[in-house]
Amino acid sequence: MDRTLEGQDAGRAGVLAALGRPVVALFVLQMMGGMLLSPHRSFFPIYVKALGYSAATISLLASARLVLAMAASLVGGTLSDSLGRKWTLLLGNVGFVAGSLVFLVRPVGWIGLLWAMSGFGMGLRTLGSQSYLMDVATPSYLGILTAMYNWGYTLGGVLSSPLVGIVLERWGYGEFGVSLTLFAALAVGVNAVFLPRSSARIEGAGTSWRKFFGYADIAGRGPILLLVLLRCLPTVYWGMALVFIPLLLDKAA
Numbered sequence: 001m002d003r004t005l006e007g008q009d010a011g012r013a014g015v016l017a018a019l020g021r022p023v024v025a026l027f028v029l030q031m032m033g034g035m036l037l038s039p040h041r042s043f044f045p046i047y048v049k050a051l052g053y054s055a056a057t058i059s060l061l062a063s064a065r066l067v068l069a070m071a072a073s074l075v076g077g078t079l080s081d082s083l084g085r086k087w088t089l090l091l092g093n094v095g096f097v098a099g100s101l102v103f104l105v106r107p108v109g110w111i112g113l114l115w116a117m118s119g120f121g122m123g124l125r126t127l128g129s130q131s132y133l134m135d136v137a138t139p140s141y142l143g144i145l146t147a148m149y150n151w152g153y154t155l156g157g158v159l160s161s162p163l164v165g166i167v168l169e170r171w172g173y174g175e176f177g178v179s180l181t182l183f184a185a186l187a188v189g190v191n192a193v194f195l196p197r198s199s200a201r202i203e204g205a206g207t208s209w210r211k212f213f214g215y216a217d218i219a220g221r222g223p224i225l226l227l228v229l230l231r232c233l234p235t236v237y238w239g240m241a242l243v244f245i246p247l248l249l250d251k252a253a
Contacts, residue, residue, distance in 0.1 A: 020136070021196060022132075022136040022195070022196050022198075023133075023136055023137060023145060025190070025194045025195045025196070026129060026132055026133060026136070026149070026195065027148060027149060027152050028152075028190065028194075029089070029093070029129070029187060029190060029191055029195065030129065030149055030152030030153055030156070031152040031153075031155055031156040031159070032156060032183070032186070032187040032190065033093070033096065033125065033152075033153060033156060033187065034152060034153035034154060034155060034156020034157045034159075034160070035156040035157070035159055035160035035183065036096045036099070036100065036156075036160070036180060036183060036184055036187065037096075037122075037153065037156070037157065038156065038157030038160050038161055038164075039160055039161070039164040039176075039180060040096075040099045040100070040102075040118070040180075041246075042161070042246050043103070043164070043168070043176070043246070044058075044061075044062075044099075044102065044115070044246075045058050045062075045243050045244075045246045045247050045250075046246050046247065046250045047102070047103055047173055048061065048108075048111065049247060049250070050173075051106055051108075053108060055243075055244075055247065057108065058243055058247075059243055060112075061108075061111060061112050061115050062115075062243050064112055064115065064116045064119070065115050065116055065118060065119030065122075066119060067116075067119070068116045068117070068119040068120040068123070069119040069120065069122050069123040070123065071120065071123065072119070072120045072121070072122070072123025072124045072127075073123045073126070073127065076088065076123055076124045076126070076127030076128065077127055077131075079091070079124065079127070079128075080127050080128050080131045084197060084198060085128050085129075085131045085132035085135060085197075085198040086128075086132065086191070086195050086196070086197050086198060087128075088124055088127060088128030088131075089124075089125055089128030089129050089132060089191060089195070090128075090188060090191045090192060091121065091124050091125075091128075092121045092122065092123070092124035092125025092126070092127075092128055092129070093121070093125060093184070093187050093188045093191050094121055094188060095117060095118045095119070095120060095121010095122055095124070095125065096118065096121065096180075096184035096187060096188075097181060097184040097185055097188065098114045098115075098117035098118045098121060099114065099115065099117075099118030099121070099180075099184070100177060100180035100181040100183075100184045101114050101177065101181055102114045102115050102118070102177070103173050103174075103176055103177030103180065104173075104174065104177040104178070104181070129149075131198075132195075132198050133145065133146065133149055135198040135199065136198060136199070164176060164179075164180075167179055
């Protein structure tokens with residue numbers, strides 16, 4: 001019994017020791033990202049519909065965002081190796097600023113441009129943040145730190161959803177967009193000031209700019225193709241859900 005308690009105490013102490021400044025700063029940015037991503041995803045279709053645009057237009061805008069996110073994923077690994085994890089993550093957080101500005105414009109061209117830019121930022125953010133976590137996490141605690149890292153997005157969405165609901169209820173999309181833009185700018189500032197550089201050595205940084213699409217050596221491997229398929233199929237559903245579930249909720253309300 002005593003040995004079990006001692007083991008649990010040692011485990012907790014190990015996790016606390018693994019939560020250094022880089023990990024904590026990354027988790028804070030994850031939570032801030034969740035606080036921005038949740039209202040973006042939930043209210044974008046409703047906002048565009050309120051402007052009088054059709055569901056088909058909303059779907060095209062959502063698709064443009066996903067295409068840019070995919071393009072960012074193709075180059076994000078190389079950028080992460082060239083610029084460093086911190087600055088790749090910062091560029092990704094700038095995408096949150098673009099996504100927040102969407103709620104301050106009305107022409108569909110500007111909406112499409114800003115929303116696509118936010119998708120590109122999301123792709124960079126995913127690559128930069130995941131690479132950063134692998135660099136700074138204590139290897140023996142990578143599993144639990146990854147769980148906490150992913151939990152940050154959910155916690156951020158839980159915290160922001162009631163707040164943005166109150167803002168929309170009392171004021172409107174103008175104040176909503178301004179609030180999100182200021183908070184997104186704050187996230188960029190936190191990224192720049194409080195997130196330390198990753199200490200990982202970057203190999204071949206001088207030549208990596210010529211290898212943006214240098215994935216041929218792994219793209220044809222069976223396990224990689226299987227992982228791509230497993231990742232792709234849920235995304236097909238998720239892409240539809242992001243557009244139509246908010247619209248259905250808005251109609252039901």
